[in-house]
Amino acid sequence: MPQGDFALRAARVWTMREDGGLIEKPLEDGLVLGKGGLITAVGAYAQLKNAAQADIHDLEEAELCPELVNAHAHLGLSHIPADELILGQGFAIWVQSLVDRLRAPVDEHEVSNAVEAAVAGLAQAGTGLVAEVGGRYLEHVWAALQRNQMGARVFLEALGFGPPGLVMTTPDEWPLPVPDSAWPSVASAGHALYSTNPKTLQRAKAWSTARGLPFSLHLAEDPGETEMLMHGTGPLVEYYRRMGVLPSDYRPPGMRPVAYAHSLGLLDHRTLAVHGVTVSDQDIELLAASGVTVVLCPRSNATIGVGRAPCEKYLRTGVPVALATDGLCSASDLNVLAELRYWLERLEVELPAAQALAAITRTPARALAGSNQANAGMLIPGAPARLTVLSA
Ligand SMILES: [Zn+2]
Structure with a gap:
């Protein structure tokens, strides 16, 4: 800059x-x-x-x-490359292989080197702003972001079925040290409807809302998520039961992901709904009316094998669409221009070049900005x- x-x-x-x-x-x-x-x-x-x-x-x-914006990454997981996980067989199998890796002992130097390489890769790809989602190894992540002069929005993510108070709900309760200089970039996120207590998600959302900040949520990523929320069955439920993390009194809401997120008050113009793969036409209408920005990660979706988001319908309905790479656990690189090229090659409608470029500049910049940053993502x-x- x-x-x-x-x-x-x-x-x-x-x-x-x-x-x-x-x-x-x-x-x-x-x-x-x-x-x-x-x-x-x-x-x-x-x-x-x-x-x-x-x-x-x-x-x-x-x-x-x-500046190019990568609206969804998991830099803190950069030491676990996608090709060491089980790919192409859907979300439940992939996440199981990821959690197995997360439970294995890890060398902090390896983490720090992997994070540094990931952030350097972002910078080389022309990225000026990244949304870091999670909060793992934040000290390494933040140091690498600073060294590479990379702008960041850091989403500290609530995750887990335990009620608020038992699991981390808001950034104020974050259990690990957050560097002082990182705080201005911090916002709250909820992991997903299939993994996190709905009250926790609501509290996390309220934290960002009260501060005029964005909120991020993985939403409608995989058919297993829809099956779990609709019927309480499917591969995700089986996996959680085996892990012993699903509460014994778990009752599915009987709603599709988008409708459920909407009913919880999680969707508005400050929410980034990440993935948006398993959505019905009605869901898309609801997303359009709510004002959310949908963050598509087409290469990650293909790598994990969850399906393809109905991009053409989003564009037709006027839902703001941003593109992101997702983390290196499901992407070969963090290059949003490569993500854009991949997306455009498969898109079944013509998109004017400026509209296409907006998906990795203006649209995510505005979604990630605070309430006092109206000029974000434009050269004016x-x-x-x-x-x-x-x-x-
Ligand atoms: Zn993610």
Whole structure:
């Protein structure tokens, strides 16, 4: 992020400003001026060049866009690569192999090195902001984020069937040290409807709501989640019973995931609903009306074998869609541009380039911002000078 006066000329400048409900096309031969960490002017080079207070740095054929955002990762699990887990057979089998690995002894140096490599990979891929979800090994994660000057929203995640008070519910109750410098980035998350007490999820959501902060929830990832919530049966229930973690008095709500999350008050414009694979048309309507941002992780879904999200329907209904890689436990890398390419290759509708780029810039930036960051994810005067250079 440039700090002093700066002037950047590029073949194309993606402002990501909205114009009549669509993201506007990029400026050809554009110039971005800034000062003190903020953008002061954006326009055509020919019109704006005399206003530049700094030497104009010409990026030539490269393009400028708001910083790339990876809206869902698990950096604290980077020491467990996907190819060491059971893939392609659905969520319950994958998560079982993950939990087995989590229970094995681990060398802290190995964790720290893996986290460092993961964050360096994010930076190399042009990412400026990552949503870190979980809270494991936060000291290593935070140190690596700082070293790589990576922006972050850190979601400390409530997880477990125990009632509030028995399991960690809100960031204030986080049992592990949270570095002081990390606190401004902290928000609350709930793991998922199939893994966590509904009252715990509501308390976690309330914590972020009270502070104007975003909330993250894994939602509708796998058919087993729907079966568990609808009928109290299926591979997830069998797994939890074997593990002894499902309360003996567990009663399924008899609702699909989206409807259940909605009934608990977990879905609104500050919620990131992650995955959104197993959704009905009615669920999509509900998601659209609630204002949530759906975070799609198409490569992770394919790797684990949970199915494919109905992306075309989300786009048609106007649900804000962000793309993310998920963590290295289910993704080969944390490169959101690679995620976008993978997604677009499989998308069955044409998407204007600016709308596509919004899924890894403006849409997740706004979803992850606090209530006082209205300019997030755009290159407009007054917005933070957080930019990514895309090579041609
Ligand atoms: Zn996740």
